[in-house]
Amino acid sequence: MEINEMKKMTYRDAIRLGMTEEMRRDDDVIFLGEDIGLYGGAFGLSEGMLDEFGEARVMDTPITEAAIVGTAVGAAATGLRPVCEMMFMDFITLGMDALVNQGAKMHYMFGGQAAVPMVLRLPAGSGSGAGAQHSQSLEAWLCHVPGLKVVTPSTPAQAKGLIKAAIRDNNPVCFIEHKMLYKMEGLVPVDDEFTIEIGKTFVERPGKDVTIVTYGTLLHKAIEAAEFLAEEGIEVEIINPVTLYPMDMKPIVESVIKTGRLIVAHEASKTGGVGGEIVARVVESEAFDYLNAPIIRLGGLDVPIPYNKELEAAVVPQRNDFVHGVYRLLNRE
Amino acid sequence: MIELSEEILLRMYYKMNQARFFEEKVEDLFEKGLIYETTYLSKGEEATGVVSCLALEKGDLASLTHRGHSQAIGFGLDVNMMMAELLGKATGYCKGKGGSLHIADVENGNIGANGIVGGGFTLSCGAALTQKYKKTGKVVLCFAGDGATNEGSFHEALNLASVWKLPIVFLIENNLYGMSMPVSKHMNIENISDRSASYNIPGLTIDGTDFLEIYDVMTKSLRYARAGRGPVLVEAKTYRYNGHSSSDAQVYRNKEEVQKWQKKDPLLRFVNYLHENRVFTDKQIQTIEDEAKTSIEHAVEFAMESPEPEITTVLEDIYA
Numbered sequence: 001m002e003i004n005e006m007k008k009m010t011y012r013d014a015i016r017l018g019m020t021e022e023m024r025r026d027d028d029v030i031f032l033g034e035d036i037g038l039y040g041g042a043f044g045l046s047e048g049m050l051d052e053f054g055e056a057r058v059m060d061t062p063i064t065e066a067a068i069v070g071t072a073v074g075a076a077a078t079g080l081r082p083v084c085e086m087m088f089m090d091f092i093t094l095g096m097d098a099l100v101n102q103g104a105k106m107h108y109m110f111g112g113q114a115a116v117p118m119v120l121r122l123p124a125g126s127g128s129g130a131g132a133q134h135s136q137s138l139e140a141w142l143c144h145v146p147g148l149k150v151v152t153p154s155t156p157a158q159a160k161g162l163i164k165a166a167i168r169d170n171n172p173v174c175f176i177e178h179k180m181l182y183k184m185e186g187l188v189p190v191d192d193e194f195t196i197e198i199g200k201t202f203v204e205r206p207g208k209d210v211t212i213v214t215y216g217t218l219l220h221k222a223i224e225a226a227e228f229l230a231e232e233g234i235e236v237e238i239i240n241p242v243t244l245y246p247m248d249m250k251p252i253v254e255s256v257i258k259t260g261r262l263i264v265a266h267e268a269s270k271t272g273g274v275g276g277e278i279v280a281r282v283v284e285s286e287a288f289d290y291l292n293a294p295i296i297r298l299g300g301l302d303v304p305i306p307y308n309k310e311l312e313a314a315v316v317p318q319r320n321d322f323v324h325g326v327y328r329l330l331n332r333e
Numbered sequence: 334m335i336e337l338s339e340e341i342l343l344r345m346y347y348k349m350n351q352a353r354f355f356e357e358k359v360e361d362l363f364e365k366g367l368i369y370e371t372t373y374l375s376k377g378e379e380a381t382g383v384v385s386c387l388a389l390e391k392g393d394l395a396s397l398t399h400r401g402h403s404q405a406i407g408f409g410l411d412v413n414m415m416m417a418e419l420l421g422k423a424t425g426y427c428k429g430k431g432g433s434l435h436i437a438d439v440e441n442g443n444i445g446a447n448g449i450v451g452g453g454f455t456l457s458c459g460a461a462l463t464q465k466y467k468k469t470g471k472v473v474l475c476f477a478g479d480g481a482t483n484e485g486s487f488h489e490a491l492n493l494a495s496v497w498k499l500p501i502v503f504l505i506e507n508n509l510y511g512m513s514m515p516v517s518k519h520m521n522i523e524n525i526s527d528r529s530a531s532y533n534i535p536g537l538t539i540d541g542t543d544f545l546e547i548y549d550v551m552t553k554s555l556r557y558a559r560a561g562r563g564p565v566l567v568e569a570k571t572y573r574y575n576g577h578s579s580s581d582a583q584v585y586r587n588k589e590e591v592q593k594w595q596k597k598d599p600l601l602r603f604v605n606y607l608h609e610n611r612v613f614t615d616k617q618i619q620t621i622e623d624e625a626k627t628s629i630e631h632a633v634e635f636a637m638e639s640p641e642p643e644i645t646t647v648l649e650d651i652y653a
Binding site for chain 1: 394396425427430437438439444445447448449456457459466490492493497649651652
């Protein structure tokens with residue numbers, strides 16, 4: 001097999017493939033969640049996994065998020081490597097004690113005893129008319145808890161590489177997967193040793209005029225904007241902090257030193273969002289002296305996600321928000 | 334009534350005395366300002382903590398509560414390292430980072446005391462799932478208090494443990510108060526074990542000051558769980574002599590009530606049993622008590638002489 005052999009597949013299939021490969025590789029990996037077995041997962045992500053691994057490893061749970069997360073923490077601390085699916089990221093609110101007070105802190109507060117190698121898969125984001133309790137992007141909550149790792153893939157290849165790295169990690173990893181990317185297709189390395197290192201920020205598109213830092217669905221809107229702007233001779237550099245916490249700031253700082261202009265964007269509500277943290281770290285860094293314009297933060301409006309399609313779209317930044325942001329930073333408006 | 338071997342009676346009495354002396358020392362150190370945090374003492378609850386752990390087999394696991402010193406001593410934790418942890422020393426179980434609320438010995442199956450009331454229920458499900466998955470034949474003893482059984486996590490954990498037939502014995506130390514609130518005001522049932530009916534699992538209420546009953550019921554419950562028949566809920570009615578924490582003025586109860594419970598003190602009942610059954614001579618009993626006391630005095634010396642953690646360790650062990 002060629003090490004670089006690629007196969008076209010969806011983001012959803014790439015997550016399943018990554019999980020499946022890891023479950024074949026390591027018997028300690030188990031998978032638990034609501035309707036993940038016979039039903040195949042609310043989004044069809046785990047179709048076929050029950051057949052391959054059986055009920056002992058693909059465990060349908062009652063509707064019991066607090067117990068799913070707590071059980072995963074307890075199992076992880078005693079020798080298993082559980083992966084759990086929250087049907088929607090919003091439901092992690094029901095499992096917060098086990099995640100925040102127990103799993104995240106255990107290794108530290110026990111003075112280095114007990115590793116907690118677990119993965120929480122969290123389908124997030126708006127764009128499907130699922131309404132205020134099934135569409136949130138709560139990554140900033142998780143990034144505020146020392147001991148957790150928070151990652152989010154934006155492409156099928158990243159999805160496979162990151163879920164595998166998350167399962168191999170010895171810490172609680174929150175794996176945020178955007179529901180609107182599930183059907184996105186892309187080339188994915190076939191190699192079953194392909195992983196994406198947790199704790200690395202990646203340059204997705206090189207450029208010299210403006211830096212855009214973003215992830216998830218907005219990464220793709222930013223790329224569309226960059227392609228549009230390229231026709232006008234504007235070169236946008238796009239950076240994807242695949243690991244949101246703890247974040248690798250180096251590529252971001254280097255990029256801002258080069259471009260002097262920065263846009264930070266995410267779907268999550270702007271107030272208290274991860275973007276604010278990125279901006280603060282940039283202005284604390286040596287990049288501050290290179291800034292040629294105020295920084296622009298594009299974020300979700302500070303409202304619950306509404307149901308109506310037009311209202312829902314109005315909450316999150318769109319391609320043109322990136323285009324106009326770049327124009328503004330370059331005084332072209 | 335069951336009969337216990339001299340060996341087990343000796344271990345029980347020694348550890349219950351250790352637990353009592355440990356708590357008395359902690360009280361003393363706290364009054365002297367040597368213990369940083371507040372303290373949640375288990376004086377009066379030594380029988381449930383110690384005896385239930387002595388019913389475990391080697392390799393079994395336990396999840397402890399915030400009032401966990403007797404439980405930890407029963408489980409076999411080292412009193413030196415426990416005391417060092419209370420004093421925040423580098424030689425403590427958690428290198429001074431946890432304190433009393435987070436004493437753990439994970440490698441040996443103690444998955445930790447817990448600062449969150451009800452925090453241990455679902456963790457115990459996970460620890461038990463590991464035993465079931467790996468077919469170790471081991472059981473998890475999950476301690477909790479009466480107040481914790483009103484938490485949602487109690488219901489979720491017992492339900493999951495029941496449907497998955499997880500090897501857990503939930504031992505509820507019902508000391509009649511959730512901090513200041515009497516059980517009669519925080520639940521509308523007489524016996525917490527009645528809650529087992531919701532999960533179709535065995536539920537038993539026992540006298541938490543009677544070591545014989547505790548040992549008997551816990552041994553049978555652990556055997557049931559070990560056989561793969563699912564979890565058991567045991568409620569032990571007991572009493573704490575101290576307030577909830579060191580800052581508790583105890584306005585919610587009177588001295589007569591405390592004295593009434595002290596008449597059936599678990600250690601007193603134990604020593605009466607030893608006398609009545611002529612298990613040990615007076616001298617032997619005195620020796621057991623003295624050795625227990627000495628071990629705690631040594632623990633205090635060990636802890637006092639131990640170094641503080643290096644400041645640089647504040648950034649260690651965030652990730653495994």
